[in-house]
Amino acid sequence: MNHNLKWSSYEGISGAPLIVDDKIIGIINSELVENKESKELCALSLRYLEKTLQEKCGICFTSEIEIKEIDIVAKTAYEELTHNDKRNLPEKLKDACQTISLNRVSLYCREQAFGKVEINRYNDQQISSIKFRVFEVCQLELLNFVETSVIEELTTEQIESLIRKFSKKGKKAIEERSTQYDYPVNNKGFMRKIVLDLINDCFLSFDKKGLYDG
Structure with a gap:
């Protein structure tokens, strides 16, 4: 994933959620660094982790994301x-x-x-x-x-x-x-x-x- 270079380094954020349109779709796990500057972020899709999350954490996924409204x-x-x-x-x-x-x-x-x-x-x-x-x-x-x-x-x-x-x-x-x-x-x-x-x-x-x- 390309990013806008707001930070020169994203060291320490491994495991942070990847959020797109207010939804968590993955987990950041590494970055590509060139000349001591971050160029690209890499993430694991939640779908890739689905089996592990179900077995280890009891987190289950459905095919559709349920969006709840504000009361x-x-x-x-x-x-x-x-x-x-x-x-x-x-x-x-x-x-x-x-x-x-x-x-x-x-x-x-x-x-x-x-x-x-x-x-x-x-x-x-x-x-x-x-x-x-x-x-x-x-x-x-x-x-x-x-x-x-x-x-x-x-x-x-x-x-x-x-x-x-x-x-x-x-x-x-x-x-x-x-x-x-x-x-x-x-x-x-x-x-x-x-x-x-x-x-x-x-x-x-x-x-x-x-x-x-x-």
Whole structure:
């Protein structure tokens, strides 16, 4: 493969994906160097590697590449949400549990901040759509919690339990829609980052102030 000579050397990129039209079609494995300058890149086709990938990694290929669409309805709905609850993550934690330690609040804030960095690596459209779907199911989870709870102040254990429930519900919701729509990732760790970001961005909480009418 000829290339545009942006780099004088591509040393160290062996094993990197070869992407054409936003699709991975091969793996770069070497380069042709003349007079200490890269002239040509070589790659192995995924079709050539298909048998090995199936046997060693459990990756299966189909004859057609499935292209999933962005969940535009959810993206648009998220962008149209109004910030009814103006409190951020620390404020919501302290309102839910007045005895919560500053160390624990700081821990959640660091977790949210680091999670935000990872979230920002992905396409805004994908993140907006995944956030709305998580918001939807977690609103119902919060409503059920508020209606069945008989205490006004939560313990730190109850706060953590609610965050985990939000994450679990969100992960399940995205799993159900991922057969049709394109979402970046969907694992427990990433979903927890989405939930904490939603709490900090005024869309979820631990009390009835975080319930949205519409």
